[in-house]
Amino acid sequence: RDDITLLAIESSCDETSAAIIKNGKILNNIVASQLIHENYGGVVPELASRAHQQDIVRVVNEALTEAGVSATDLQAIAFTRGPGLLGSLLVGTSFAKAMALGLNIPLIEVNHMQAHVLAHFIDDPKPSFPFLCLTVSGGHTQLVIVKSPLEMEVVGETADDAVGEAFDKAAKMLGLGYPGGPKIDKLAAQGNPDAFPFPLSEMPELKFSFSGIKTSLLYFIRDKGEDFVKENMADICASYQSTLIKMLINKLKKAAKIHKIKEIAIAGGVSANKGLRKALEAEAEKQRWKIFIPDFQYCTDNAGMIAMAAHFQFMAGNFVDQSVSPMPRMRM
Ligand code: KG4
Numbered sequence: 001r002d003d004i005t006l007l008a009i010e011s012s013c014d015e016t017s018a019a020i021i022k023n024g025k026i027l028n029n030i031v032a033s034q035l036i037h038e039n040y041g042g043v044v045p046e047l048a049s050r051a052h053q054q055d056i057v058r059v060v061n062e063a064l065t066e067a068g069v070s071a072t073d074l075q076a077i078a079f080t081r082g083p084g085l086l087g088s089l090l091v092g093t094s095f096a097k098a099m100a101l102g103l104n105i106p107l108i109e110v111n112h113m114q115a116h117v118l119a120h121f122i123d124d125p126k127p128s129f130p131f132l133c134l135t136v137s138g139g140h141t142q143l144v145i146v147k148s149p150l151e152m153e154v155v156g157e158t159a160d161d162a163v164g165e166a167f168d169k170a171a172k173m174l175g176l177g178y179p180g181g182p183k184i185d186k187l188a189a190q191g192n193p194d195a196f197p198f199p200l201s202e203m204p205e206l207k208f209s210f211s212g213i214k215t216s217l218l219y220f221i222r223d224k225g226e227d228f229v230k231e232n233m234a235d236i237c238a239s240y241q242s243t244l245i246k247m248l249i250n251k252l253k254k255a256a257k258i259h260k261i262k263e264i265a266i267a268g269g270v271s272a273n274k275g276l277r278k279a280l281e282a283e284a285e286k287q288r289w290k291i292f293i294p295d296f297q298y299c300t301d302n303a304g305m306i307a308m309a310a311h312f313q314f315m316a317g318n319f320v321d322q323s324v325s326p327m328p329r330m331r332m
């Protein structure tokens with residue numbers, strides 16, 4: 001039993017996921033995405049928690065079986081404590097607690113936003129400390145200075161919506177369905193990013209704001225009419241997306257300059273965006289940044305990143321007891 005083998009569970013939103021990590025190496029990353037929300041144009045919390053409940057046993061079993069690990073090989077069980085939807089978090093938390101109790105092994109809590117950042121330690125090359133990470137997801141937009149695996153400081157955040165929301169809400173307004181990010185990404189690749197002007201937000205310092213551009217799209221759709229929108233969908237997506245990306249890259253540049261950091265990473269669901277990945281590469285050439293972009297499977301929600309974070313917590317001896325409960329608004 002010298003190996004450090006951990007099971008990690010992610011259930012903060014609409015992905016039920018389990019992963020096994022052995023001595024700091026990810027063995028697998030099983031993700032069950034909940035398709036039911038597509039019918040509602042967004043995540044319905046009550047349906048999300050029910051789907052987690054239905055999927056979690058199968059997903060955990062699959063992770064163990066595929067890795068050839070039996071439950072008695074596990075040294076600890078990790079789970080996402082927050083931030084996220086309470087009902088969704090409750091399923092993963094309760095499952096992890098029960099399993100750890102049954103096996104008489106310790107529990108590790110993981111902060112979902114920290115885990116997005118730590119996804120960069122799954123594959124090579126790995127960033128060195130301190131580095132700057134732009135974490136962009138459905139619920140967050142953060143500029144984070146990462147001083148060590150478990151020491152992170154948020155130096156910039158959004159004043160209103162997250163950038164993932166700006167993608168999702170735009171897709172909904174354009175009639176593209178949910179989740180909007182990947183759909184806009186795909187259409188944007190075929191459109192002209194300079195076709196239509198959308199406003200860049202003028203927030204001070206390292207603050208983001210995405211409510212203005214969202215409203216301007218709403219007015220654009222109202223003024224131009226349905227037919228025009230349908231005929232120009234790719235150009236609208238390309239223009240809207242490129243404005244969002246400009247806002248992200250501008251603040252990233254500012255943060256890198258203020259904090260004098262040249263190792264730059266992106267993380268979270270929106271870091272899967274092809275336009276953002278390309279824009280970051282182009283900016284890196286200009287600024288002489290060393291950049292880090294996660295593999296697609298570790299951008300959107302997954303237990304692999306929870307397992308990576310759990311490994312660091314295990315090494316640091318950070319465990320929690322059975323009285324732990326989910327924290328929907330957990331901070332970094
Ligand atoms: O990290 P994530 O899976 O869940 C949260 O922690 O929120 O991020 C989900 C967000 C959604 O808003 C989704 O539309 C967005 O990431 N997203 C994308 C892309 N893939 C996922 N946004 C833009 N382009 C993509 N390719």
Ligand code: ZN
Pocket residue numbers: 112116137138268269300301
């Ligand atoms: Zn996430």
